[in-house]
Amino acid sequence: MDFTRFLPSLKLRTQLCAGADGRKMTADAVLDDWPRSSGTMANLIRQFDWSASPIGEIPRWPGPLRTAIDVMLSSGFLASVAWGPDLIVFYNDEMAGILDDHHPRLFGQPLLASLPPDRSAVYVDHLARVRRGETVVIDTMHYPRQSNGQSSDAWLSARYLPLRDESGDVAGMMILASDITARKRQEERLAGLYGELQHRTRNLMGVVRSMFEKSLETAPDLPAFAETFRSRLMALARVQGLLAQLDEGDRITFDALLRAELSSLEASASDGPGPRVTLRGPSGIRLRSATVQTFALALHELASNAARHGALSQAAGRLAVDWRLDHRPEGAFLVVDWQETGVSVPPPATAGYGRELIERALPYQLDATSRLTFTPEGITCRIELPLREPVRR
Structure with a gap:
C-alpha cells in the first residue's frame, strides 16, 4: 500500500485568515476551532486539557505538528502521530477502533510509558x-487485540x-496502517487448502496405483481388467465430485455417499436406489474427509x-x-449393516481387491472394524467406522 501520496510536505505553513470585516485574525483566533475535521478524535483534540502536557496548549504547537x-x-487509514521527546500520542477515529482497551487511555500520553x-x-x-x-515499512505485522x-489476533x-x-x-x-486481517486469513486458508490438495492428490495417486495393480492381478483377461478398473475409477470420480460440491468446512454425509454409489448401478432407478x-x-452423518475415498471404494466393491x-x-x-x-x-461410530438376501453367493477361492479392501484396508487405514460373511442367503457385511480422528500409538 502506497501511503506517501497522502503526505504533503510537513513544513511550517503560516496562514493569515481574514475576518468578516476584512481585518487579519490572530493565530490564536484561527486555532480556536482547530482542527476543523469532524469526528470523535477531532473533538477530543479540541476539548482535551493540554495545559499540563509537555507539548502545551494548541496555540503553542508548531506548524508541522498541526499539519x-x-x-x-x-x-482514512489507521493513523496516529507521536510528537516530541515524550512521543505524545494522537490518533484518528479509525485507529481508535482498533486500539480497543487502550482507547482513550493512550490519547495525549507518552507512547512508550503508556503501553x-x-x-x-x-x-x-x-x-x-x-x-x-528512515521510513520503516512493515508489510505484515501481528497485532494482538x-x-x-477477550483476546483476538489482527x-x-x-x-x-x-x-x-x-x-x-x-x-x-x-504511523499509517491498514488492517489486512481478512487478507491474512484468506492467505492462510488458501495455504491450508493447497496443503490439503497436495495431501489428497498423493493419497489419490496411491489409491489409483493400488487399484490398478490389484485389478490387473485378479483380472482373467484384458477386457475384464478394463471393465473393472474403469468402474473403480468412476467410483473415485463420484467421490471427487461430491467433495468438489462442498462449501468450506462441510463434509460428505454417509447417506449421500451411499445413494451416489447405489444410483450408479444399472439395477437402480435414475433418481436413487431401485x-x-x-x-x-x-441422514446427515458427516464423514471425516480423510476416510471418504477408502470408504467409498469399499461401498463400491460391495x-x-x-x-x-x-x-x-x-x-x-x-x-x-x-x-x-x-x-x-x-x-x-458409524455402524453400517449390509445385508443381501434371496441369492446364494459362494465364498471366492481367493481374496480379491474388494475383500482385501474391506477386511484389511478399512481396519488399517481408518481404524474401522469390518466383518464380511458369505451365507446361503447372500453376503452380509458390518462396518463400524470411527468418526473422530484415530489416535496412533
Whole structure:
C-alpha cells in the first residue's frame, strides 16, 4: 500500500485568515476551532486539557505538528502521530477502533510509558530508525487485540514516517496502517487448502496405483481388467465430485455417499436406489474427509459385487442397508449393516481387491472394524467406522 501520496510536505505553513470585516485574525483566533475535521478524535483534540502536557496548549504547537494531525485525521487509514521527546500520542477515529482497551487511555500520553512492556518493545527499534530519518515499512505485522477481556489476533500493514520540525530535525513520527486481517486469513486458508490438495492428490495417486495393480492381478483377461478398473475409477470420480460440491468446512454425509454409489448401478432407478434396495438410517452423518475415498471404494466393491454376482444380479435378490450412529466412551461410530438376501453367493477361492479392501484396508487405514460373511442367503457385511480422528500409538 502506497501511503506517501497522502503526505504533503510537513513544513511550517503560516496562514493569515481574514475576518468578516476584512481585518487579519490572530493565530490564536484561527486555532480556536482547530482542527476543523469532524469526528470523535477531532473533538477530543479540541476539548482535551493540554495545559499540563509537555507539548502545551494548541496555540503553542508548531506548524508541522498541526499539519501532521490534519493529515492524520483526514487520511482514512489507521493513523496516529507521536510528537516530541515524550512521543505524545494522537490518533484518528479509525485507529481508535482498533486500539480497543487502550482507547482513550493512550490519547495525549507518552507512547512508550503508556503501553505494556511487550507492546512498547515493538516500537523501540522502529523509533530508533525513524529518529535517524528512515521510513520503516512493515508489510505484515501481528497485532494482538484485547477488548473487554477477550483476546483476538489482527494483522496490519504499516508505515512509520519521520516528522520534522521547523529546523528540519526529526521531532516525531506518523504511523499509517491498514488492517489486512481478512487478507491474512484468506492467505492462510488458501495455504491450508493447497496443503490439503497436495495431501489428497498423493493419497489419490496411491489409491489409483493400488487399484490398478490389484485389478490387473485378479483380472482373467484384458477386457475384464478394463471393465473393472474403469468402474473403480468412476467410483473415485463420484467421490471427487461430491467433495468438489462442498462449501468450506462441510463434509460428505454417509447417506449421500451411499445413494451416489447405489444410483450408479444399472439395477437402480435414475433418481436413487431401485425397489429391490431398502435404505434405513439417519441422514446427515458427516464423514471425516480423510476416510471418504477408502470408504467409498469399499461401498463400491460391495455394490458392484451385488450387481454382478449378488442380490442385485437376480430378480429374487434383495439388498438392505441399515446404519446408525453409535455413541461409545471412545467416541462416535458409524455402524453400517449390509445385508443381501434371496441369492446364494459362494465364498471366492481367493481374496480379491474388494475383500482385501474391506477386511484389511478399512481396519488399517481408518481404524474401522469390518466383518464380511458369505451365507446361503447372500453376503452380509458390518462396518463400524470411527468418526473422530484415530489416535496412533
